[in-house]
Amino acid sequence: HFLKALDEVRPAFGVEESQLRNYIRNGIIRFGDGFSKVEDTCTKLLHQVKNSEATPLLSVLLEGQSGSGLTALAAYLGMISDFPYAKMITPEDLVGYSESAKCSKITKIFDDAYKSPLSLIVLDNIERLLEYVRIGPRFSNQVLQTLLVLVKRIPPNKRSRIMIIGTTSSGALLDDLSLREAFQVCVKAPLVHGPADITKVFRELNCNIAEKDLDMIANSVDFPIGIKKLLMVIEMSSQTPNRLITFDEFMRCLTDYGL
Amino acid sequence: HFLKALDEVRPAFGVEESQLRNYIRNGIIRFGDGFSKVEDTCTKLLHQVKNSEATPLLSVLLEGQSGSGLTALAAYLGMISDFPYAKMITPEDLVGYSESAKCSKITKIFDDAYKSPLSLIVLDNIERLLEYVRIGPRFSNQVLQTLLVLVKRIPPNKRSRIMIIGTTSSGALLDDLSLREAFQVCVKAPLVHGPADITKVFRELNCNIAEKDLDMIANSVDFPIGIKKLLMVIEMSSQTPNRLITFDEFMRCLTDYGL
Amino acid sequence: HFLKALDEVRPAFGVEESQLRNYIRNGIIRFGDGFSKVEDTCTKLLHQVKNSEATPLLSVLLEGQSGSGLTALAAYLGMISDFPYAKMITPEDLVGYSESAKCSKITKIFDDAYKSPLSLIVLDNIERLLEYVRIGPRFSNQVLQTLLVLVKRIPPNKRSRIMIIGTTSSGALLDDLSLREAFQVCVKAPLVHGPADITKVFRELNCNIAEKDLDMIANSVDFPIGIKKLLMVIEMSSQTPNRLITFDEFMRCLTDYGL
Amino acid sequence: HFLKALDEVRPAFGVEESQLRNYIRNGIIRFGDGFSKVEDTCTKLLHQVKNSEATPLLSVLLEGQSGSGLTALAAYLGMISDFPYAKMITPEDLVGYSESAKCSKITKIFDDAYKSPLSLIVLDNIERLLEYVRIGPRFSNQVLQTLLVLVKRIPPNKRSRIMIIGTTSSGALLDDLSLREAFQVCVKAPLVHGPADITKVFRELNCNIAEKDLDMIANSVDFPIGIKKLLMVIEMSSQTPNRLITFDEFMRCLTDYGL
Amino acid sequence: HFLKALDEVRPAFGVEESQLRNYIRNGIIRFGDGFSKVEDTCTKLLHQVKNSEATPLLSVLLEGQSGSGLTALAAYLGMISDFPYAKMITPEDLVGYSESAKCSKITKIFDDAYKSPLSLIVLDNIERLLEYVRIGPRFSNQVLQTLLVLVKRIPPNKRSRIMIIGTTSSGALLDDLSLREAFQVCVKAPLVHGPADITKVFRELNCNIAEKDLDMIANSVDFPIGIKKLLMVIEMSSQTPNRLITFDEFMRCLTDYGL
Amino acid sequence: HFLKALDEVRPAFGVEESQLRNYIRNGIIRFGDGFSKVEDTCTKLLHQVKNSEATPLLSVLLEGQSGSGLTALAAYLGMISDFPYAKMITPEDLVGYSESAKCSKITKIFDDAYKSPLSLIVLDNIERLLEYVRIGPRFSNQVLQTLLVLVKRIPPNKRSRIMIIGTTSSGALLDDLSLREAFQVCVKAPLVHGPADITKVFRELNCNIAEKDLDMIANSVDFPIGIKKLLMVIEMSSQTPNRLITFDEFMRCLTDYGL
Ligand SMILES: Nc1ncnc2c1ncn2[C@@H]1O[C@H](COP(=O)(O)OP(=O)(O)OP(=O)(O)O)[C@@H](O)[C@H]1O
Ligand SMILES: Nc1ncnc2c1ncn2[C@@H]1O[C@H](COP(=O)(O)OP(=O)(O)OP(=O)(O)O)[C@@H](O)[C@H]1O
Ligand SMILES: Nc1ncnc2c1ncn2[C@@H]1O[C@H](COP(=O)(O)OP(=O)(O)OP(=O)(O)O)[C@@H](O)[C@H]1O
Ligand SMILES: Nc1ncnc2c1ncn2[C@@H]1O[C@H](COP(=O)(O)OP(=O)(O)OP(=O)(O)O)[C@@H](O)[C@H]1O
Ligand SMILES: Nc1ncnc2c1ncn2[C@@H]1O[C@H](COP(=O)(O)OP(=O)(O)OP(=O)(O)O)[C@@H](O)[C@H]1O
Ligand SMILES: Nc1ncnc2c1ncn2[C@@H]1O[C@H](COP(=O)(O)OP(=O)(O)OP(=O)(O)O)[C@@H](O)[C@H]1O
Ligand SMILES: [Mg+2]
Ligand SMILES: [Mg+2]
Ligand SMILES: [Mg+2]
Ligand SMILES: [Mg+2]
Ligand SMILES: [Mg+2]
Ligand SMILES: [Mg+2]
Structure with missing residues (x-):
């Protein structure tokens, strides 16, 4: 049963589990091969960060069409990661803040993460974090530059390791902004098919x-x-x-x- | 008689009925099939929010040409919804405010709604809320980003449910701004025909x-x-x-x- | 004699007659059929606002080439309207104010009008109020949005009725700005011809x-x-x-x- | 002799003669028919303002290539005008001021002029007053809008009359900015020819x-x-x-x- | 062994060695001829600054594709330079600062360098320092102008000499910004090949x-x-x-x- | 010997000689006819300002490719001018200042110059003073407008005379900005040839x-x-x-x- 699955993954070190759980309102249904494959890849990457000292930073871009469960999937990975620090950065949390306030909120969360030996940060709905709109096009270059740096930044603290998961439904935009190439791995979100x-x-x-x-x-x-x-x-x-x-x-x- | 109709729908829980009533200066005339069909669809959606716990959020876009009674229709739905919280957000209320003041006014109304178990918010004349003008084109990206997030935001309070009705006479614009796809359902406003x-x-x-x-x-x-x-x-x-x-x-x- | 004509139209309720009179420095000459026709149409519309309770708002756009007497004609209509509140909003009054100061000046005048049972407001030389210039093009979107809302706003006070007369020598611009469609009636200013x-x-x-x-x-x-x-x-x-x-x-x- | 000519035109009412004289460093040489014709036209216009009560405002644009003596000619007209108030507004006086400071300096000078029964204002080198540059193009819309209004503004004081002389070496620009049509008369500055x-x-x-x-x-x-x-x-x-x-x-x- | 190499190059005069070392997390592997050639050229240039009094300024642009080890290579040169003052300026250090704050941080570092008889400054990832993004394109002109001046500025102090190393993976951009021509020498970063x-x-x-x-x-x-x-x-x-x-x-x- | 040449030109009235000397780090080598011709022309112009009371202002643009010795040549002319006031305005002095601070610094230097009977001002590297960049293109219109006025401004003090030397390696840009035509004379900087x-x-x-x-x-x-x-x-x-x-x-x- 899909609800039980979530109940089993209770992070050990006091991560903000309830925050993550909020984004999985309808649980996680393992609906087929597409889903399993993505789950496998991501689990392996989580494992590498956890175990390889030579991997202080691993960044993954989760790309898929809007409504394919991107936010829930990222939250789910945060829950099963079992990392002492796990945090979602979503557009909803930042609504109404100025560009520079957004940047310092985001930077603050990364700085907190660097204090933990093992941390996971989700940048949910990157195009919305960037305040992107096709007409113009317009977006916050300040937020973009902050992300471009933070996504590639090796934790200054030598004993820290970090995993970054970004989600987006505008892969092409991220290409144009050189933001995709800042991520090391790119994973396509699964659709219900067949x-x-x-x-x-x-x-x-x-x-x-x-x-x-x-x-x-x-x-x-x-x-x-x-x-x-x-x-x-x-x-x-x-x-x-x-x-x-x-x-x-x-x-x-x-x-x-x-x- | 069309005026009686309005008199019958007196919301129970103290919603700002007089505010809504203001926007229906000449009552609602049920002028034909077109009107009935739209009324039916919307009533069904109101019903779903009221009754399905699995529907914490339902967003509807009412699209039609200027002067087709969009504002009055949305206000009318607010009145018959019988929801404890119902509120219009119209360009007239926001005239003269700065972009960011508009955003915090809008955000405040949503925050109030989340406190109610059942609420309805009308975003009237979205292109005007966005301060849109074809030349340029120009519009307030700050307001747009706020709407893009709020229209999709599931109430943080688990016991709250919300219905959002947006009205626009510039459907094409909303496409360009990716704002239409933020709404779950789209309804065309009826015209007097024949x-x-x-x-x-x-x-x-x-x-x-x-x-x-x-x-x-x-x-x-x-x-x-x-x-x-x-x-x-x-x-x-x-x-x-x-x-x-x-x-x-x-x-x-x-x-x-x-x- | 054309000067006598003006002397006869002395508004009853203390309207700022001298303000209006200023804009008719050389009186009004009824120079032909073109003039009479426009005068007729406008008189009828003034009459409707005065008498129909179902017409809380009537907006008229006076369009003509620069120098065709637009300002004087609008001021003249204000004088003969006999409305207790009549006011010109001209670029000259607003020269040197910032965009937002202009907006609040304009909004203030409308708010005052809503306090009167019957009022008339002239928006003279709209393209200048908008600080329009063809190159770019540039204009104050803040003023535009304010006008777009105010020109369509039904007085909040149920006992108030308002007539709005706009003048412009750039009809095409007003089309582009969706400002023409905000006016209910459009009248072409007469030229001396033949x-x-x-x-x-x-x-x-x-x-x-x-x-x-x-x-x-x-x-x-x-x-x-x-x-x-x-x-x-x-x-x-x-x-x-x-x-x-x-x-x-x-x-x-x-x-x-x-x- | 050309220097004597200047000595003879000593304005009666205390105008800032020395200010004007500064712009005619090398005197005025009446170098031919071209010059005489322009001098004639301008003298006639000065005469009209001085004598016709029905001419509260006369605006003249002096257009010619850079270096054709535009500034000196305008200053010379100010000197021979014999008006109690005569004032140059030049880019040099405004260098370093912000756009809005420029506007209020200019507005102030016009307001002072309206206090005099007869006044003359020179707007020297309009494209520079506008901070115009071809690339973009860029210019101060705030200054432009101020000029567009002031050049057409009839003195509010009924007993005042004003003459406005603008100089420019970018006639085409003034067309594009709708500034030329704000002037009533246009005069071409003479060149030394033959x-x-x-x-x-x-x-x-x-x-x-x-x-x-x-x-x-x-x-x-x-x-x-x-x-x-x-x-x-x-x-x-x-x-x-x-x-x-x-x-x-x-x-x-x-x-x-x-x- | 490649790690020993680093241990041997311990700068004498108290340069911020640990700062530089941070950027060489995985040591420097001398992987082939490509690497040796680049190392040779750079060593020679370091030598010239150290020894020629007629060379108060030497600026080198290290250009290569992203991930080719640009940052580590520049840090490595700083370490082996043995200069009393050596400093990295990286986007990470400047994240979250405003444009003008970035500029004064950068200027401050150069001013410090001018106080040392011999100094080396690395401008790492110039396109990121400039907050460049392809769409628009946008970048901080303020930072650009600062770099354009500082990269060419001969130390005001006659006894100072400075070496500047810039790194970039967008050579074409630097051409467009006239920033490449501000550097005296251009070196291509080596790739692992064969x-x-x-x-x-x-x-x-x-x-x-x-x-x-x-x-x-x-x-x-x-x-x-x-x-x-x-x-x-x-x-x-x-x-x-x-x-x-x-x-x-x-x-x-x-x-x-x-x- | 080329170094002696410099030693001989010691200005009499306390000009900031050392400031100028700084920009001629490697002396002035009279390398051929090209150089002699330019030196001749400039010397003649210096002479005219010094001796002709009818020449209160002389402005010269020194144009040449980057690295052709523009800055040193202009500084050299300042040194041999023997004027009581001589001053370089270079991008390096203005680095980090805001646009308006740059403008007031520049204006201040001109105001100081007007207090001297004879002065020389060098505007070095005009495109950099303007913060010009080809992409966009962008530049400081505020600085541009200040230069456009100051380069043509006759000293207000009747007893002052001024020579202005501008240097640029972007002649075409100065054309586009109408800045070249503000200079009275244009001289091409010599190259070493043959x-x-x-x-x-x-x-x-x-x-x-x-x-x-x-x-x-x-x-x-x-x-x-x-x-x-x-x-x-x-x-x-x-x-x-x-x-x-x-x-x-x-x-x-x-x-x-x-x-
Ligand atoms: N395998 C699954 N993966 C993701 N979500 C699932 C899965 N099974 C069930 N769900 C549920 O589906 C919903 C997915 O919604 P979610 O907000 O994550 O979508 P989204 O792709 O982020 O949408 P949007 O594009 O609007 O941001 C959640 O309520 C989640 O509980
Ligand atoms: N069936 C109906 N639907 C909507 N409005 C109706 C209906 N019957 C009568 N009305 C009256 O018609 C008017 C509709 O005006 P309303 O302001 O809603 O139009 P709108 O489409 O919002 O116009 P605009 O495009 O100018 O905003 C109201 O006065 C309302 O009382
Ligand atoms: N029938 C008339 N209609 C309008 N103005 C008239 C008429 N007869 C005489 N006049 C006089 O003509 C002048 C018209 O000037 P007015 O400023 O109104 O023109 P305008 O079209 O607003 O010009 P602009 O385009 O410059 O604003 C006034 O002085 C007015 O007294
Ligand atoms: N007939 C004349 N008309 C104008 N100026 C004359 C005449 N005769 C002599 N002069 C002298 O010629 C000079 C003209 O310079 P002025 O600054 O007026 O030119 P300008 O056209 O304004 O130049 P710019 O385009 O640079 O502003 C003055 O010194 C003036 O004394
Ligand atoms: N010969 C070498 N040159 C450069 N780096 C080397 C070399 N040998 C090993 N390395 C290691 O390779 C890594 C190079 O990473 P570095 O951050 O310098 O790459 P980069 O080109 O700056 O990447 P990015 O484009 O993401 O900024 C460092 O960890 C460094 O220790
Ligand atoms: N005849 C000469 N003219 C100019 N400079 C000379 C001459 N002879 C020797 N020099 C020396 O050549 C150098 C010229 O450098 P300078 O900074 O003036 O060039 P630049 O053209 O301004 O370069 P950039 O385009 O980078 O600003 C100076 O060090 C100067 O002492
Ligand atoms: Mg999502
Ligand atoms: Mg409406
Ligand atoms: Mg008018
Ligand atoms: Mg002039
Ligand atoms: Mg790097
Ligand atoms: Mg130079």
Whole structure:
């Protein structure tokens, strides 16, 4: 069961677990091979930072379309990392701050991390941290320059090691900003894809649905879909007596939801 | 009668009803199928937020041409929502504030909403909130970034649920700003269209007009027209003894009014 | 006689009549059909605001080439409106103020107007209020946004009604800024055009000129001309003994004056 | 003799004569028909302001190439105007001030002028007052807007009349900025052109030169030349024993001087 | 052994050796001819500054692709220079400072250097010091102008001599900014290239690898690779029992690492 | 001998001679006709300012490629001018100042100059004073406007005369900025060109070189070269026992030095 999974990963050293847990509101469903592969890669990298003294810094970019579960996945990695220091930096925490206030907030978190022997920082939704907008284009060069330096900065403290996970749904932008090349490894976030994946999700959620309807849904959704969007459509189509989901209602919601 | 309708929807928990009511100066006329369909969709969404704990956030974009009654419709949904917290954020309230003052006003309203178990916020006339102007183009990136985050932000308080309604007459702009994709659902505002709709409006208003003239009008206005503009033309053409509307005067006003 | 006309329109309720009168330094000459038609339309609109409770706001854009008497015409409408509150907002009053000071001056005047049951505000020379310049182009977006909101704002006070008259000689600019569509009605300012109009102007001014010369002038100026420019050329050509105007001198001044 | 001319025009009412005189370091040489014509036109305009009560404002733009004596000519007009208030506004006086300080300095001078029954203000070298530079292009929109308003502003005091003379060597720029059309009259500054003009200048200066050399020079300079540049070349070629000017030396200096 | 090399170069006069040493975390491996040539050139230049009184200033630009060991190489030159004053200026030290604060920090370091008879300053990662980003492009002109002056400035103190080493991975940018031409000498950073170089690196690191695997690796990596990237891939592929590196694992990591 | 030349020109009235001398670190070598011609022209201009009361202002632009000895030449002219006030304004003196601080520093120096009967001001490296960079392009319009005015400003004090020497290696830029036309005279800085010039330089420096080698060098450098660059290459190639220069070493350094 997907909820149990989270309960098992309780970090040992007092990391802000509840902060991370907040970003995984609907748990983590291991929905298929795509997911497993990404989980494997990331686990290996976590392991390297933990064990290799010659790796004081490891930076990973998690790239995927909006709604593919980027934020939850990064938070999840933070939880299972078991590092004494783990922290999310999200646009929501920084809303309303000036550019320079954002920069000093971010820098402060890195400085705190350098004090820990082992730390993990998530830079969630980098394009939003940068206040990016396509028209212009505009973005905060001050925040960008701060990230460009911090993502590559080896902890000044010789006994510290740090893992940095960035998430983005605008890979191309990060290329243009030379920010992608500042990350050492790049991982693509998995999408729910194919009948098996979709069925897995419905099953894990214990949905009230007839087998036949589930089959039809699993076969109709013949395109990759983000887990966040899928969960939303399932919820919309459950607004019925006994939360019974039918094929028709599901497909109607899928369309309404603008897909 | 359309005025009674409003009198019936008196929110229970002390929402700022009078504030909302202000934006519906001429009541809500249910002028046809277009209107009913939009009303249905929105009512369903209000219902989902009210009842599904798995829907902490639902965001809807109401898009339509200027003068199609966007502001009044959004205010009307606020009134019938029956939510303990309901609030309009309109350009008029923010006129004269600096960019950052606008942002903190907006953020403050969201923070208040998060304190309520159930809340509804209307972001009226988003392009004006953004201080958008086509030349340049220019707009407040600070306000934009604030909206991009707030529209997607799940209430930090686990027991809160929020519905956000945005209105705009510049859908294309919102695409360019990546603001449309921040909304989960998109609804097109209805226009008064066809003889039946037009006749309905005249009848609801109890206009002093000969049947023949009304017929001619209903058949002459063979293009979709916004309810706000239609009401204005009707009022202009009523500036006669006994407020008698004739076909000729109505058509003259329609032309003067720049259509 | 054209000067008497102004003396007759003495507003009843203490409006700043002298302020308005200042902008009509040379009186109002009813120079022809073009003028009468515009005067009619505007009078009707003033009447509607005065009498229809369903018209809390009426906004009119007076558009014409520079020197066509826009400012004087708007001031004249303010004088004959007989509204208790009537006020010009002109670039001259705002010269030297910062963008935000301009905005609060303008907002203040509207706020004052909302306190009166019936008010009229003239936004004179909008492109200058916006500090517009073609190169760039540049303009004050802060002032623009303020105008975009105020021109459409229904008085918050339910018992107030307002008429807004904007003047501009850059209609195309106002289109680009989406400011024209914020006005409900658009009226083109009249030009002095044809022998009858021109003769009328000379007669009203009691010019010292031979009939033959006047005839020749009336027939030579075969293009529409702004009343301000025409008055200027007449004055230039009167710099003679006894202020006698001849055809030759008039035509010479017309050329010098850069037409 | 050209120096006497200046001595004769001693304004009656205490105008800042010495200020004006400063800009005419080398006196005013009436070098030919071009000059006389411009002098005539300007004198007429000065006369109109002085005598016509219906002309509260007259604005003239003096346009010519750099070095054609624009500044001196405008100062000269100020001296012969005999107006109680006459004032130059030059870039040199404003060097180092911020944009807004410039604006308030300029506004202050106009406000002072409005207190006098008759005043003359010279806006010297408008493109420099605007801090214009072709690259970009850049300029102070704040100063521009101030000028656009002040150049057209009728003195608020009913008993005041004002003449405004602007000088520029960038007529095209003033077109682009809509600043030219703010002036009522436009006058082209005269150039020294043809043997007669050139001979006149040498004679007025009492130059030590052989008749033959002067003839050759007068016939060789077969292009229009600004009086300032011509005076400079004459001075350069006088750096000889007894200040004797020869044809050869003059031509050498003319070339060196970059013509 | 490459680590001993560093231990031998202990500057005599109290230079901030530990600061420099920090940037050479993995020592300096003399991996081939490319490296030796660059080392030779730089040593000669250091020698000239030390000995020629007619060379008060020598500026060298170290240009190479990101990850080619630019920072470590510059720090290494600082260490072996044996100059009494040697200092790195890196983006990391300046993160979070405003443009003008950066400038005064940089200027301060140069001023300190001028107090020493012999000094060396490293401007590391110039494009980052300039806060450069391709989009726009944007950069701090204030920092640029400071560098343009300081890189060419002869120490005011007649007894001082200075060597300046700049590093960059954006040579083209420095051309566009006229910053390259401000440097007197330009040196290309060496890459690890060919089987001999690669074998040398593995040997110096005492890697646990079978001869056969090393041979295969040395022959497979048939493109120039930066030393920093190579060291990273070696470390990744050592995350095995006994840190045994195999050909397969090495090639897998090389690919993952995005080459 | 070229060093003696400098010793002879000791200004009489207390000018800041040592300041000027600083910029001529390697003396002035009269390397050929090109140099003599420029020296002649400039001496004549200095003479005119000193002697002609009708020349209150003389401005000269010294234009040449970077490294052609612009700064030293301007300083040298200041030294031989023998004017009581002579001052360099260089980018180095202004590094780190804000735009407006730069402007007031510059203005202050001119104001001081106006207090002296005879003064000379060098504006060294104008493009750097303007903080110019090609990308954009960007530059300080505030400094530009200050220079545009000051370079043309006749000393307000009638008894003062001023000579202004500007140096630049971006003549085209100064055209674009209308700054070149603000200068009255334009002089091209001389380059070392041809065997005779080159031999002269080696001889004046008393270089230790075989005749044969010098001949070969003089004939090999068959392109114009700036004196600063040439002196640098000579110094580099002297880093040998007994400072013996050989043809081979000289050519190697010439290439290294990026020519
Ligand atoms: N395997 C999974 N990976 C990620 N999220 C999952 C997974 N299984 C379930 N979820 C749930 O899906 C949701 C993913 O939402 P999340 O906010 O992480 O998406 P996102 O890609 O960051 O969206 P956005 O682009 O809007 O930022 C969370 O509520 C999470 O609990
Ligand atoms: N069905 C309806 N929907 C919306 N408004 C209605 C309806 N029936 C009547 N009205 C009246 O029409 C008017 C609509 O004006 P409203 O300000 O909402 O238009 P809008 O589209 O927001 O205009 P704008 O583009 O200028 O902001 C209101 O006075 C409202 O009372
Ligand atoms: N019928 C008329 N309409 C307008 N102005 C008139 C009329 N008859 C006479 N006038 C006089 O003509 C002048 C018009 O000048 P006004 O400043 O209004 O022109 P304008 O179009 O606003 O010019 P600008 O484009 O420069 O602002 C005033 O002095 C006014 O008294
Ligand atoms: N007829 C004349 N008109 C103008 N100036 C004259 C005349 N005769 C002699 N002068 C002298 O010529 C000089 C003109 O210089 P002035 O500064 O007015 O030129 P300018 O056109 O303003 O130059 P710039 O373009 O540099 O501002 C003055 O010294 C003035 O005394
Ligand atoms: N010959 C060498 N030259 C440079 N670095 C070497 C050499 N041999 C080993 N190294 C090690 O390689 C690493 C080079 O990393 P460094 O940070 O200098 O690279 P960089 O080119 O500056 O990278 P970036 O482009 O990310 O700034 C250092 O850890 C250094 O100790
Ligand atoms: N004839 C000469 N003219 C100029 N400089 C000379 C001459 N002879 C020798 N020198 C020496 O050559 C050097 C010229 O350097 P200078 O800084 O003036 O060049 P620059 O053209 O200003 O260079 P940059 O373009 O870098 O500013 C000085 O050290 C000076 O002493
Ligand atoms: Mg996310
Ligand atoms: Mg609205
Ligand atoms: Mg007007
Ligand atoms: Mg001038
Ligand atoms: Mg580096
Ligand atoms: Mg120089």
